[in-house]
Each structure stands twice: as structure tokens, then as C-alpha cells.
Amino acid sequence: xxxxxxxxxxxxxxxxxxxxxxxxxxxxxxxxxxxxxxxxxxxxxxxxxxxxxxxxxxxxxxxxxxxxxxxxxxxxxxxxxxxxxxxxxxxxxxxxxxxxxxxxxxxxxxxxxxxxxxxxxxxxxxxxxxxxxxxxxxxxxxxxxxxxxxxxxxxxxxxxxxxxxxxxxxxxxxxxxxxxxxxxxxxxxxxx
Amino acid sequence: xxxxxxxxxxxxxxxxxxxxxxxxxxxxxxxxxxxxxxxxxxxxxxxxxxxxxxxxxxxxxxxxxxxxxxxxxxxxxxxxxxxxxxxxxxxxxxxxxxxxxxxxxxxxxxxxxxxxxxxxxxxxxxxxxxxxxxxxxxxxxxxxxxxxxxxxxxxxxxxxxxxxxxxxxxxxxxxxxxxxxxxxxxxxxxxxxxxxxxxxxxxxxxxxxxxxxxxxxxxxxxxxxxxxxxxxxxxxxxxxxxxxxxxxxxxxxxxxxxxxxxxxxxxxxxxxxxxxxxxxxxxxxxxxxxxxxxxxxxxxxxxxxxxxxxxxxxxxxxxxxxxxxxxxxxxxxxxxxxxxxxxxxxxxxxxxxxxxxxxxxxxxxxxxxxxxxxxxxxxxxxxxxxxxxxxxxxxxxxxxxxxxxxxxxxxxxxxxxxxxxxxxxxxxxxxxxxxxxxxxxxxxxxxxxxxxxxxxxxxxxxxxxxx
Ligand code: SF4
Numbered sequence: 001x002x003x004x005x006x007x008x009x010x011x012x013x014x015x016x017x018x019x020x021x022x023x024x025x026x027x028x029x030x031x032x033x034x035x036x037x038x039x040x041x042x043x044x045x046x047x048x049x050x051x052x053x054x055x056x057x058x059x060x061x062x063x064x065x066x067x068x069x070x071x072x073x074x075x076x077x078x079x080x081x082x083x084x085x086x087x088x089x090x091x092x093x094x095x096x097x098x099x100x101x102x103x104x105x106x107x108x109x110x111x112x113x114x115x116x117x118x119x120x121x122x123x124x125x126x127x128x129x130x131x132x133x134x135x136x137x138x139x140x141x142x143x144x145x146x147x148x149x150x151x152x153x154x155x156x157x158x159x160x161x162x163x164x165x166x167x168x169x170x171x172x173x174x175x176x177x178x179x180x181x182x183x184x185x186x187x188x189x190x191x192x
Numbered sequence: 193x194x195x196x197x198x199x200x201x202x203x204x205x206x207x208x209x210x211x212x213x214x215x216x217x218x219x220x221x222x223x224x225x226x227x228x229x230x231x232x233x234x235x236x237x238x239x240x241x242x243x244x245x246x247x248x249x250x251x252x253x254x255x256x257x258x259x260x261x262x263x264x265x266x267x268x269x270x271x272x273x274x275x276x277x278x279x280x281x282x283x284x285x286x287x288x289x290x291x292x293x294x295x296x297x298x299x300x301x302x303x304x305x306x307x308x309x310x311x312x313x314x315x316x317x318x319x320x321x322x323x324x325x326x327x328x329x330x331x332x333x334x335x336x337x338x339x340x341x342x343x344x345x346x347x348x349x350x351x352x353x354x355x356x357x358x359x360x361x362x363x364x365x366x367x368x369x370x371x372x373x374x375x376x377x378x379x380x381x382x383x384x385x386x387x388x389x390x391x392x393x394x395x396x397x398x399x400x401x402x403x404x405x406x407x408x409x410x411x412x413x414x415x416x417x418x419x420x421x422x423x424x425x426x427x428x429x430x431x432x433x434x435x436x437x438x439x440x441x442x443x444x445x446x447x448x449x450x451x452x453x454x455x456x457x458x459x460x461x462x463x464x465x466x467x468x469x470x471x472x473x474x475x476x477x478x479x480x481x482x483x484x485x486x487x488x489x490x491x492x493x494x495x496x497x498x499x500x501x502x503x504x505x506x507x508x509x510x511x512x513x514x515x516x517x518x519x520x521x522x523x524x525x526x527x528x529x530x531x532x533x534x535x536x537x538x539x540x541x542x543x544x545x546x547x548x549x550x551x552x553x554x555x556x557x558x559x560x561x562x563x564x565x566x567x568x569x570x571x572x573x574x575x576x577x578x579x580x581x582x583x584x585x586x587x588x589x590x591x592x593x594x595x596x597x598x599x600x601x602x603x604x605x606x607x608x609x610x611x612x613x614x615x616x617x618x619x620x621x622x623x624x625x626x627x628x629x630x631x632x633x634x635x636x637x638x639x640x641x642x643x644x645x646x647x648x649x650x651x652x653x654x655x656x657x658x659x
Contacts, residue, residue: 013195015509016510016513017510018391018392018491020491020622020624021482022622022624022625022627023624023625023626025467026626026630027257027604027605027627028604028605029604030229030257030258030605031229031258031274031276031277031279031280031605032232032276033231033232033233033236033279033280033283034232034233034236045625045626050612050630050631053443062343074510075392076391076392076395076425079391079392079425079491080327080422080622080624081326081327081603081622082230082325082326082327082341082342082343083229083230083327083343084230084233084325084344084345087343100497102392102395104395105395105396105425105427106327106341106342106343106424109342109343109346110343110344110345110346113343114345126320129640133344155529159216160213160214160360161214161216161357162216172345172349172357173237173241173345173348173352173353175357176218176349176352176353176355176356176357177243177352177353179208179209179218179353179355179557180353182208182209182218183208183218183220183246183353183354183355186220187220187247187354190220
């Protein structure tokens with residue numbers, strides 16, 4: 001994983017509440033056996049009409065969305081299925097962070113493992129971001145602050161281990177493999 | 193020692209390394225269930241990093257999500273129609289063979305939906321930690337196991353190390369008292385629980401379902417309740433093991449037998465939470481006040497009593513959007529509304545008792561003209577048992593389609609789809625936009641409510657069909 005310390009980008013706003021992983025990437029696109037190329041199907045049923053043509057009014061199809069790496073979503077984004085294809089699709093499309101007031105557990109864990117930053121903010125900050133689509137924010141992992149377009153800095157929570165892994169580009173599998181002796185000792189205790 | 197909950201006992205028994213302020217716990221995983229959709233990329237990582245599976249005997253594989261339910265494609269020599277599904281099935285076979293994982297292949301007589309097969313075979317046991325790359329892994333909590341869904345990266349972690357890095361979740365007790373009324377099932381109970389908690393109300397928590405109502409539920413019913421814990425956002429749902437649990441396990445083909453069972457029982461009986469153990473939160477529910485439930489919206493928390501009316505909160509954009517998708521309006525009743533498809537299946541409600549209940553409503557009656565009624569048993573074992581006791585014949589005589597097991601129309605990956613704009617009364621667990629097919633409109637309900645709808649071709653009250 002690439003180390004990430006800060007991310008600065010304009011935002012795309014999807015205000016819907018409870019945006020579930022079936023919306024982020026519908027099940028019919030899960031038949032892939034690789035991680036690549038899922039961005040094409042991101043929000044497929046919202047992005048394309050029945051004939052497969054892009055719906056011009058859907059935000060990801062607008063010119064303003066091009067190059068944006070931060071998605072501001074309504075409350076409880078990522079609920080539903082455990083499919084890691086959801087963060088894979090978001091990242092393949094170009095997103096590097098998701099901001100909301102609530103982020104569902106499994107989606108949050110999957111995002112962290114892929115370097116997609118889950119940023120949980122207070123409702124007042126969220127309302128402000130929803131009202132200012134396309135404005136620029138900076139996510140600073142070292143100080144765990146979000147710099148809003150008006151210059152305010154607001155803190156956001158992130159577990160210290162996750163932050164450490166992101167900043168240093170460490171993947172959890174490497175860390176777990178490093179625990180092999182303790183795992184073997186546990187297994188030996190159970191067997192006795 | 194401080195009194196501990198069931199969850200805390202399981203958690204501490206599996207800590208390889210306890211959590212600290214800076215690092216999560218290293219949690220040992222007893223049983224890893226896998227299927228074709230969320231594993232290919234995990235095996236790719238193992239190959240890239242030249243890793244082996246640490247404990248192949250603790251991982252078990254089946255195929256269910258993308259597999260066909262059409263008999264000809266399973267047993268008749270007809271190739272799998274969806275080529276991408278065929279590729280996933282072939283890749284799972286290759287991965288399991290290469291890494292030494294036991295796999296229930298397409299024609300295996302025990303194959304089925306991962307969350308139905310694990311308990312049925314006796315792989316799921318009290319006190320275990322169980323994970324699967326699937327959010328409905330919470331189902332296995334019905335046995336007093338800590339069971340939760342993980343993503344594909346974590347599937348790779350478990351394959352390589354048999355462990356996961358985890359922060360300890362909070363605990364939430366849901367206390368249910370009172371007798372379930374006539375025609376009110378475990379499905380109705382869990383829909384009511386989700387409505388009470390809200391779809392994110394359980395986030396960050398492990399639920400323990402408690403109280404006399406829960407104690408009276410069969411294992412099948414407990415699985416239905418635990419299955420949908422994730423629909424309230426919870427990490428897992430648990431029910432303390434008791435005599436019902438032990439009797440179920442003693443009768444499973446792979447559960448412990450003889451002396452091994454005695455030893456296991458001695459351990460299992462220590463698992464229920466201590467009397468004065470405390471929970472971070474608790475919620476009480478009166479089961480006696482519930483009627484049969486049905487959903488009207490696009491998440492499982494949007495439900496009403498079958499004879500109720502859809503709420504109309506003014507100015508709620510989320511609610512309005514859901515109703516637009518569903519083609520419904522606030523103030524509408526659902527009862528009597530035409531439906532085009534009925535789906536009896538999924539890891540929520542496709543066990544033998546579910547098929548029995550639905551067949552009880554359907555016996556001697558016909559499916560409404562023009563309605564498609566798809567019956568998909570949860571496993572091949574359920575299918576055989578249902579055929580042996582004549583349930584399959586009841587469905588076929590009524591005009592339903594009797595299929596091979598799999599996830600099928602629950603998520604519409606294998607070609608079993610609800611047409612756009614159609615209403616489907618479904619015994620599955622998610623009514624999200626497009627879940628059962630692009631534009632499909634899902635109404636979640638119990639097996640008997642589904643059967644009543646199949647007969648009338650409309651949303652119907654199952655209580656009219658009960659003896
Ligand atoms: S039946 Fe549905 S919910 Fe259950 S495992 Fe299959 S797809 Fe998931």
C-alpha cells in the first residue's frame with residue numbers, strides 16, 4: 001500500500017442516506033475474479049439508463065466530478081453486503097476518501113484495508129459539506145483533521161493503528177504474519 | 193472475576209494477543225467459511241506473496257451466490273449459462289484443490305447456501321469464532337458462536353494466518369418477552385427489531401438476543417433472527433446456547449459424537465453470560481404486540497404490520513425517494529396490492545421448517561394465474577428432505593417452480609431476476625434498490641406471508657390461511 005499523509009481534493013456530493021453496497025456496485029458485477037476495472041460499474045444503476053447510456057443529471061457523470069477524490073455521502077454509507085468490491089470500485093473510479101456522519105462497519109474496515117479514507121464528521125460539518133459540493137477539502141492524517149473550504153479545521157476520529165498503517169503504507173497482512181510465533185503458541189495451548 | 197457476557201467469554205478465549213490503546217487484538221478464527229464470489233482475489237494475494245493456507249482444515253468452501261438453480265445446468269450436462277459465474281466456480285475449484293480446502297462442488301449432495309450448510313453439517317458450534325466473506329455470517333450466532341462478515345482482504349488474512357486484527361465491539365442486549373401471536377414468525381420478529389433499532393442502530397455492536405421469547409425459538413427460527421442482525425448494522429448477533437442448541441448439534445452429521453460430545457457439552461454449558469454481566473446498551477421488545485410484518489421501502493427498517501398503512505413523514509427526502517422507487521405513497525395500504533413474483537428462499541428463510549410452513553399454507557391451493565413463484569431450498573439436503581416429505585409436490589402441484597439450492601433471487605447474480613417495476617414478496621433479507629434485479633420492487637416478509645401472496649397474487653394476510 002502507498003503511504004498517505006494528506007489528501008487535498010474537491011468533493012463530489014451524494015446526499016442519499018443509507019447508500020448500501022448494492023448501489024455502490026450491484027451484484028451482477030461481482031462475477032469478476034480480479035480487483036481491477038470495477039470503477040466502470042460504480043453506482044451503475046444510478047449512473048446509466050436502461051440502455052446503458054450515462055444519465056446526464058447523475059453527479060458522477062457531470063464535468064464537475066472529474067478528478068474529484070473525495071466523496072461526501074449521506075448518513076450510513078456502505079451498509080449491507082460485505083463486498084470489498086465497493087471500495088475497489090470507488091478507488092478504481094478515482095476516490096481516495098469518503099466523508100459521512102456514519103459509515104457502516106464492514107465497509108469501513110474494507111476501505112481502510114485498501115487505503116480509502118473513511119472520515120466521520122459531526123452533522124453540522126456534514127451539512128456544510130453537503131451544501132458546498134465541488135469545494136476543496138484537505139484530509140490530514142497526521143493531525144487527524146479535516147480542513148474545510150472556509151479554512152476551518154475539524155478533527156475526525158481514526159483508530160491509531162489504522163492511522164499508523166495508512167501513514168506508513170503498512171499492510172495488516174505483513175503485521176499479522178509477524179505474529180506467527182504467538183499464533184503458533186496459541187494453537188499449541190488449544191491442542192493441549 | 194468480573195461477570196462476563198457470552199460475547200466477552202468467546203472474545204477473551206480467542207485473543208492470541210489482547211488489544212492495547214495502540215494496536216487491535218489478534219483474534220483467532222476457528223472456522224472460516226468461503227464461497228466463490230469473495231475469495232478469488234484473496235487467493236491471488238496468497239500466490240503473489242508465496243503464502244500457504246495456515247490451517248486448511250479450518251476453512252470450508254461451498255458455491256452458492258452465482259450458481260444456477262436450474263436442474264439442467266447442475267445435473268443435466270447443460271453448461272452454466274452465465275459465463276462469468278462458470279469462471280468463478282472453476283476458479284474456486286482450482287483454488288481449493290491447490291490450497292487443500294474442502295469444497296462442496298456443484299453436484300455435491302450437501303452443497304447449499306454457506307450459512308445453511310455450516311449449521312446443517314454441524315460445523316457451526318457454540319463458543320467458536322466464525323467468519324466468512326459475507327455479511328450474513330451473523331446467522332451462525334444462533335448457536336452461541338461469534339460470527340461476522342469480513343471483506344476479501346480479511347479472507348486473505350484468515351487464510352494466511354488463521355487470525356484477524358480486531359477492535360473489541362460494544363455489546364447490545366435485545367430482550368424479547370411475550371408470546372408470538374398466530375401467524376407471527378421469527379422473520380416478523382426480526383423485522384420489528386430492525387424497525388426499532390434502525391438500519392444503523394447496531395453499528396459497532398454485537399447483539400445478544402435474550403429473553404423467554406428467544407429461548408422458545410427453534411434453531412431454524414434463531415438463525416432467521418441472527419441472520420438479519422447485520423440489517424441493523426450490527427457486527428454480529430448471538431443467542432446463548434441451551435438444550436435446543438445441543439439437541440440440534442447432536443443430530444448433525446459432523447457434530448461431535450459420544451465422548452467428544454460429552455466433552456463439548458461440558459464446555460458449551462460454561463458459555464452463557466454470567467447472571468449479572470452488563471451490556472453497553474439494552475433494548476426491550478414485547479413480542480406479544482407484534483403482527484405479521486412486511487417491508488414497503490428500500491431498506492429492511494422500512495416495515496409495517498401487514499394490515500397497516502405506509503407512514504407519511506412530511507419532508508423526509510429519503511423516505512420520498514424510497515417510495516418513488518417502490519411506486520408507493522404514504523398512507524397506502526399494502527394489503528391487496530398486486531404482486532407479480534414471490535420468492536421463497538435465501539439464508540434467512542429457506543430451511544426445512546420454512547418450506548414446511550409455506551407448504552402448509554399452500555397445500556391444496558394454486559398459485560395465482562400469471563404469478564411467478566420461485567421456491568429455492570437453502571441446501572441440497574433441505575431439498576431432498578422436502579421432497580421426501582412431500583413438500584416439493586405441494587409446491588409443484590400449486591404451480592411453483594421447484595429449484596436446486598443457492599442464493600438465487602436473493603441477490604440476482606445467477607440470472608434469477610425480478611423484472612423491472614415488478615413487485616416481489618420475498619423471504620430474503622434485503623429490499624435495496626435493484627437487489628433482486630434492476631428496478632425490482634422487493635417486499636420482505638415471512639414464508640407464510642409469501643405463500644399467501646402467491647395464492648392471491650396480492651399482498652395477503654397469512655392468518656387467513658392458518659388452521
Ligand atoms: S442467500 Fe442472499 S443473503 Fe444469504 S448468503 Fe446468499 S446472497 Fe447472501
